[in-house]
Amino acid sequence: MRKILPIILVLALSSLILIGSSGTFVYFEAGREVKVAVVPHDKEYLAFTCYEGYAATVVVDKNSSKSFGALTVKNYLNELKEVWIRLDPDYSDLPGDMEVWIESEDGIEREIASGDSYTFMGDINVGDVPEGEYVVPITFYARWNGGDAVVETCPLRIIVVGGPTIEKILLEGNTTVPVHTYEEWKVRILVTNDGLARNLTIEDTIPNEFDVDLGRTSASAGTYEFVAMGNGNGATKLTWNVSLEAGESAYLDMLIYTKKNPAGKQEFTSCGRYPLNDGATIKGFDIRSNSLVVQAVGCDDGKCCVRVHSYLKGCIGKLFLPEGTARDYTTGVWIKNKGSERDFLVVQRIGSQFNVTDYTPSKGTVEFVPLQNGKTLVKWRLHLVHNEKATLEMDEHTDGIMLGNRKSKLYLLASKPIVKNCNQVGGSRINVLVFKRGGCTSECFGSKNSLELLDMEDYEDEN
Structure with a gap:
């Protein structure tokens, strides 16, 4: 009692x-x-x-x-x-x-x-x-x-x-490899239990460019299972269950190799950075290991493989501007690197009737250089890895443009962007049509529809 x-x-x-x-x-x-x-x-x-x-x-x-x-x-x-x-x-x-x-x-x-x-x-x-x-x-x-x-x-x-810890170690294999070549890596997942005795479940994902050689995979303790997704064409999911006493560690070694894609081509088919597997996680804990990454090279022999484009943000009707009217615009440029990791220089010109009031790059640095003809040269320097995309948005303002004796006139807002070190041009030239209020009939516009304002080659330069 x-x-x-x-x-x-x-x-x-x-x-x-x-x-x-x-x-x-x-x-x-x-x-x-x-x-x-x-x-x-x-x-x-x-x-x-x-x-x-x-x-x-x-x-x-x-x-x-x-x-x-x-x-x-x-x-x-x-x-x-x-x-x-x-x-x-x-x-x-x-x-x-x-x-x-x-x-x-x-x-x-x-x-x-x-x-x-x-x-x-x-x-x-x-x-x-x-x-x-x-x-x-x-x-x-x-x-x-x-x-x-x-x-x-x-x-x-x-x-x-103290809770458990987890890390990923590359035991064998290169971190820089050529494209279209069979490669393999030996990777270890190491778990250490710094707290109480417990049962742990470790989960990881091996991306679809890779497969796992089960015959050359083993664990020091516990049981594990690999499940191929997408009928073998997708990622592979790992689940590893292990019991650890306080202060005890365990590891799982797996052999990862590049497989052939559904078209029968050997991975990697393009240059870039590829994670061997995601950061492994311990289920029930907010813990994720480091991720191992390899770089595939040699797909473009040092040549540029890039896409660049310009755009107008907001209503396209803003490109029709009454004479003497103040207005704000937002234009943008995006660039996507389809080749090897490299530095880029993107240039663009802003028309002399417009001032850049603000700008927002998703990465890189931006420089504005005033030109003698009144325009502004934009220089955007950045570094992109394979398949990475970046954007630059700029706010432009005009206090109003006077036409004099003209009924209408096209003015440059933003030129087509050029990737200088790749000699790559893309996107659209963006023009603004200024017209007189009440004094401009349909002949002012003629064939100047909204689409032409976004890519008109025969615009009348203001200089």
Whole structure:
């Protein structure tokens, strides 16, 4: 039979009882029931269970979450029947990257019938916080027909331990390889358990350019499975289940090789950077390993393979501008590298009637050079890997353009972009048609429709 440590504080039936942490009790041995007398009868009381001085002890890994029983309350108010309980935990001493929730903290009470008990549940979510112990004081509020009580219970103890770690190691194989050539790599996934003994599930994805030689794949512990997606033409999914004691490590070595694509051509079919596999993850933990990447070269023999294009952002009707009208425009250029990794220089001219007021490159640096003819030369320098795309958007403004005796005239807003070091031209020249209000009939526009304004070769230069 468990030893009972009674707290004799007996007041009137409708009394309020506050048991402070500085007085009668602080710590208890494991599994001792604490009785709180709240009515003038020796055999009627409320009780809660403490373990080694704590309502509960929760051991949790870094970067993980779990549910737990926070506090068990028992109702021994035989004659008074039901009691309603709510808990009020104090989280003020917890670090910012630790979130704790305990049932009824929102003020919604739980009803406990006479002779019954109730365990209040909790959830905890821990990020990258320092290892160690954290304490959450808990107060419970009780009420019943004819009385109430406020009781400071044993606190909740949270112990944060180091979680598992995972890394990926390239044991064999080159990180720079030629295209259209069979290559293979030996890759190790290493898992170390710095916390409690646990069962771990490791997941990884091998992209569809590769396959796994199962005959040359092994693990130091646990069981693993590779599942080919897309009838063998897609990615390959790895699931590795392993049990590790505290401080124990395990590894899985796999042989990855380039396969042939559905057309029968040997990967890699184009230059660029290719991940051998995604960063491996430990299921249930916010942990991802490094990713191993190889570079395929030789597809373009040093020649440029690039696409470049210009565009107008917003309504194309803005290209029809009444004389003397101020207006803002946003134009853009995008470039996509289809060849080997390299540096690029993209140039473009902004018309003399327009000023660049702002610009936003997704990467790289931009320089604006005023020209003698009033135009502005845009120089955009950037570095792109294979299949990478970048954009540059610019805001242009005009205070208004006067025509003099003319009824209408085309003005350059932005020229076609040129990739200088590749001698590549793309996209559209963007022109603005300025016309007189009320004095310009259909002959002002003639064949100058919206599409022609975006790529008109015979526009009248303002210089």
